[in-house]
Amino acid sequence: MTAIDRDTNWPEISFEERIGTAEFRIHERAHIVVDGDTCRGCSTRECVVACPANLFVPTSDGGILFNYENCFECGTCYLVCNKEGAISWSYPEGGFGIVFHRT
Amino acid sequence: MNRPDANDADVIVVGAGPAGSCAAIAAARAGRRVILIERGPFPGSKNMYGGVVYPRILDELVPRWWETAPVQRWVVRRSTMILSETGALSVDYRSNAWGQPPYNGATAYRPDFDEWLSRQAVAAGAQLVTSTTVTGLLRDASGRVVGVRTDRPDGDLTASVVIACDGVNSFLAKEAGLYSATDPSNFTLGVKETLALPKHVIDERFGVRDDQGVDIEILGGTSGVNGGGFVYTNLDTIALGVVLKLPKLAAQKKRPEEIIATLKAHPAIAPLIEGAEVKEYSAHVIPEAGYSMMPTMVTDGMVVAGDAAALCLAAGIWLEGVNFAMASGMCAGEAAAAAVARNDVSAKGLAPYTDKLNATFVLRDHKKLRKVPGLVLSDRVQQRYPAFVTSVVERVFRVDNPQPKPGLRRIVRQERKRAGIKLSELIRDGWTGLRGFG
Ligand SMILES: Cc1cc2nc3c(=O)[nH]c(=O)nc-3n(C[C@H](O)[C@H](O)[C@H](O)COP(=O)(O)OP(=O)(O)OC[C@H]3O[C@@H](n4cnc5c(N)ncnc54)[C@H](O)[C@@H]3O)c2cc1C
Ligand code: SF4
Ligand code: SF4
Numbered sequence: 001m002t003a004i005d006r007d008t009n010w011p012e013i014s015f016e017e018r019i020g021t022a023e024f025r026i027h028e029r030a031h032i033v034v035d036g037d038t039c040r041g042c043s044t045r046e047c048v049v050a051c052p053a054n055l056f057v058p059t060s061d062g063g064i065l066f067n068y069e070n071c072f073e074c075g076t077c078y079l080v081c082n083k084e085g086a087i088s089w090s091y092p093e094g095g096f097g098i099v100f101h102r103t
Numbered sequence: 104m105n106r107p108d109a110n111d112a113d114v115i116v117v118g119a120g121p122a123g124s125c126a127a128i129a130a131a132r133a134g135r136r137v138i139l140i141e142r143g144p145f146p147g148s149k150n151m152y153g154g155v156v157y158p159r160i161l162d163e164l165v166p167r168w169w170e171t172a173p174v175q176r177w178v179v180r181r182s183t184m185i186l187s188e189t190g191a192l193s194v195d196y197r198s199n200a201w202g203q204p205p206y207n208g209a210t211a212y213r214p215d216f217d218e219w220l221s222r223q224a225v226a227a228g229a230q231l232v233t234s235t236t237v238t239g240l241l242r243d244a245s246g247r248v249v250g251v252r253t254d255r256p257d258g259d260l261t262a263s264v265v266i267a268c269d270g271v272n273s274f275l276a277k278e279a280g281l282y283s284a285t286d287p288s289n290f291t292l293g294v295k296e297t298l299a300l301p302k303h304v305i306d307e308r309f310g311v312r313d314d315q316g317v318d319i320e321i322l323g324g325t326s327g328v329n330g331g332g333f334v335y336t337n338l339d340t341i342a343l344g345v346v347l348k349l350p351k352l353a354a355q356k357k358r359p360e361e362i363i364a365t366l367k368a369h370p371a372i373a374p375l376i377e378g379a380e381v382k383e384y385s386a387h388v389i390p391e392a393g394y395s396m397m398p399t400m401v402t403d404g405m406v407v408a409g410d411a412a413a414l415c416l417a418a419g420i421w422l423e424g425v426n427f428a429m430a431s432g433m434c435a436g437e438a439a440a441a442a443v444a445r446n447d448v449s450a451k452g453l454a455p456y457t458d459k460l461n462a463t464f465v466l467r468d469h470k471k472l473r474k475v476p477g478l479v480l481s482d483r484v485q486q487r488y489p490a491f492v493t494s495v496v497e498r499v500f501r502v503d504n505p506q507p508k509p510g511l512r513r514i515v516r517q518e519r520k521r522a523g524i525k526l527s528e529l530i531r532d533g534w535t536g537l538r539g540f541g
Contacts, residue, residue, distance in 0.1 A: 006167045011430055014112070018360060025144070052294050052386035061369035072386040073149065079287040079388070080353045084392040095144045095234030102212050102297045102340060103151030103385045 015054055019070050026069050027096035031089075032077070034066040038086040046080035047087075072098050107263050112138040113443045114436070115251055115262040116229070117275060118147035118238045119221045121156075122409025123268035125323050125377055127224035127231075128164050129436025130266075135443055136142050137229040138260060139221065139435075140253065142236040143465065147217030150270075151295065151385040154335035154342040155208040156216060157426040162205075164433060165373075169206055175337040176316025177201060178208040181307070183420050184371065186324035186332075187493040191371035193268035193319075202315050210316045210342070233382035237343035239397070240265065240278050247449070248279060252454075263448045263472045264439040266406045267458070269430055271388050273411035281398035281407055283330050285350045289392035291330055291417070291480075294359040295344025298379035302339045308375050309336050320420055322479075323489030324369055326362045328355045329480045333422070334375065343367065346389060346417075348480055389424070389478065391417045394473035401453045408435040414465060418472045419479035427465055434459035474539040483528060491522035 040062050047056040047064070053072055057065040078089040090099070107113065109473060114130045116123045117139035125141040134506055143149040161168040179202045181197040201207040205240045225231050241250035241259060250261035267275040271290070276282055321332035329348040334341060345362050352359070368370055388397060390413040397413045408414070408431040415424030437457035442448045461465045478484060498514045518527060 012364070013381055018381065021381055021383045022385065044353070048294065049356055049358060050353045051348065052292060052359045054360075061288065074292065074386045075290075075388045076292050076349065076386075079285070079290055080349050090238075091142055091236050092140045092173045094236040097142060097149075098383055100151050100214050100383070102337070102383050103214065103295070 022070070022072070023081060023099045023101065024070050025096045027093045029093065030070060031092040031097065032066070032068045033074075034064055035086050035088075035093045036063045036082040038083050039064040042083055042086070044082070046082070047077045049078045050076050052076065055072055104307070106448045107443065107446070110261040110262065110263060111250070112136045112230075112262045112310045113266075114138075114264050114266060114437075114439050115140065115260055116266045116268055117251060117520070118270055118411070119224070119231065119233070120150055120217055120268060120270060120409060120428060121220060121381045122411070122428035122435075123266070124217065124220040124224045125164060125429045125432035126266045126268055126408060126436035127229035128227045129433045130226040130440045131224065132164075133437065133440030135440045137224075138262070139224055139229045139231045140235050140237055140260075141153075141221070141233045144234050145214070146217050146221035146231070146233065147214035149215055150213040150215055150234045151293070151387045152424065153293070153333045153344060153422055154210045154337070156211050157208050157423060158429070159205065160276060160426050160430045160433070163219075169204060171219065172211070173219050174314070176208040176210045176311070176314050178318045179311065179315045181316040182317070184319055184321045184490050185489050186321055186369055186371065187490045189370055190497055191369070192493050193390075193497050196349060198434070199315070200539040208476050210318075210337050212337070215261045218283055218354065231340055234236050237275065237466070240275060246403065248402065250276075263365065263404070263443045264453070266432075266439055267405060267407040268409045268428070269368075269411050271390050271415075273407065274400050275405075276407045277362040279405055279407075280401050281400070281402060286396070289390060289413075290398040291346040291391045292349055292352060292359065292386065293344055293346045293389055293390045294363060294386045295333075295342055296363060296381050297337075297383040297385070298343055299339060299382045300341060300376070300379045305336050305339065305341065311336070314338075320422065321366070322419065323483075326355070326357050326365050327486065328357060328362060329353050329482065329485040331419070332366050332383070334372065340382060341379060343376060345373075346391075346393070346422075360384075362395065383525070389417055390415050391476055392470045393417065393476045395477070397469075400457045401450050403449050405451050406435045408432045414469070416468060418471065418475040421493065431460060431462055431464050434465070455519050463480040472539060474535055478532065478535050478539060481532075483524065485530060487522045487524050491518055491524055494518045494521070508535050
């Protein structure tokens with residue numbers, strides 16, 4: 001693609017800055033739990049590509065590192081994951097989690 | 104059977120989105136005791152969408168709604184854009200009459216709109232309980248739903264009817280056995296950026312003034328992942344986002360924010376948003392498959408409405424869920440109130456809910472358009488038609504003097520072949536489209 005075709009004349013932001021624009025009221029209980037052992041046998045890794053909050057991080061030993069804190073509570077991960085039992089999904093406690101403002 | 108007046112409420116509505124608040128208004132108006140439960144700290148705090156509501160259905164529930172509804176802009180321009188890699192074809196319709204009462208569509212922020220709508224439910228007499236997550240259903244020995252479990256201490260609440268308006272993931276509808284299975288290909292992921300720009304810049308770039316707004320739906324431009332895009336104007340922000348078919352997204356190995364970045368860089372989009380700052384990033388899932396994925400709507404002691412019942416209409420040029428949610432919620436609230444009054448809250452007693460849906464646009468539109476979601480998200484429409492259509496138009500409008508103008512039929516044939524579309528496929532899809540939209 002040439003410069004004429006593609007125009008990127010705006011401030012590109014890092015993923016951290018992007019996620020930093022959303023408000024998360026974090027509760028101490030993890031509302032989503034990922035079972036690392038089950039993930040070890042997963043070669044497709046749908047969650048890693050699809051989670052809009054980028055919360056599924058592959059580790060060097062073939063596992064998955066997951067942190068529930070900056071989660072949109074969208075449901076994408078449990079919908080795309082095809083391994084039974086890998087993801088235990090629930091909503092956070094009332095009043096906690098993502099809080100949208102101009103959406 | 105326990106005595107109805109010993110219950111905490113006649114009707115419990117789970118979820119204060121557009122479906123839930125309208126259900127609560129309708130049931131409270133009919134004289135029932137209503138509790139409306141929302142897990143967010145305020146209604147709307149968990150909700151995002153593209154950006155346009157069509158509130159005419161509120162004429163009945165909230166007369167003169169346009170005087171108090173938290174509207175950003177009234178949509179007076181609707182465009183459908185087909186994007187190839189570098190080209191763009193738009194069908195653009197403008198009517199300033201849409202900016203006057205009784206209006207057509209409006210851009211609005213859901214945290215504002217849903218909160219406003221929930222206040223109408225409270226004004227009608229419903230009791231709103233926020234910051235409370237419903238964690239399951241209460242059932243009696245016969246299996247009838249008799250209330251909900253919440254995450255509050257001593258949080259069980261009983262009612263004659265539960266109306267599940269808990270959105271696309273509806274764990275309540277699943278727990279009640281109303282869905283046979285969950286197929287990920289029925290869902291799309293929506294991600295969007297709320298982009299800040301001064302109001303006068305938005306006015307100039309989009310050719311509007313005052314509180315006039317623009318709605319652009321996009322086909323193509325999603326980096327080869329089946330789905331679509333949108334651009335909507337708020338007062339001093341632009342909502343720009345993509346919806347992406349879940350299994351395709353996972354298979355294509357492209358991350359959602361990368362797909363947004365590519366769309367933003369398209370030569371037809373970039374000048375609209377140049378210099379804008381990302382104010383808020385958000386994500387939410389859409390029940391995309393329409394009629395073919397809908398659950399059973401009614402069971403003993405419970406009905407399901409809005410996205411929880413997959414009533415969102417996602418059919419290419421239309422992405423309407425809020426109006427379908429409001430209308431189905433209203434039908435559910437009326438039917439629940441009537442069933443309580445008749446003292447029959449069995450599935451049979453609640454069946455008029457489904458009859459109401461069938462009699463209104465909710466299921467009539469869905470039935471009529473039931474083939475469209477599949478067609479719009481099909482590989483051909485997604486991967487081949489945008490390039491085909493834009494290259495035909497490119498050649499029609501390009502003046503290649505001293506060459507004479509080529510005939511349209513020849514251009515269409517050549518470009519169809521180049522895009523790898525068989526004539527029989529084109530005819531079949533055209534026919535499905537004509538019949539589907541007809
Ligand atoms: C990217 C995107 C773009 C869209 N664009 C448009 C558009 O431009 N126009 C349009 O009309 N529609 C659009 N839609 C669709 C529209 O947003 C939905 O159809 C609509 O929000 C459905 O309303 P609802 O009340 O059924 O569900 P929701 O709005 O999802 O509300 C459900 C409510 O229930 C609450 N809840 C859920 N579970 C629980 C629980 N266990 N306990 C307590 N509370 C609970 C939630 O917090 C939420 O407030 C779009 C959707 C997306 C994702
Ligand atoms: S969560 Fe599911 S998709 Fe992701 S790595 Fe684990 S098993 Fe695979
Ligand atoms: S619910 Fe959505 S945001 Fe949260 S972890 Fe799953 S995919 Fe990511």
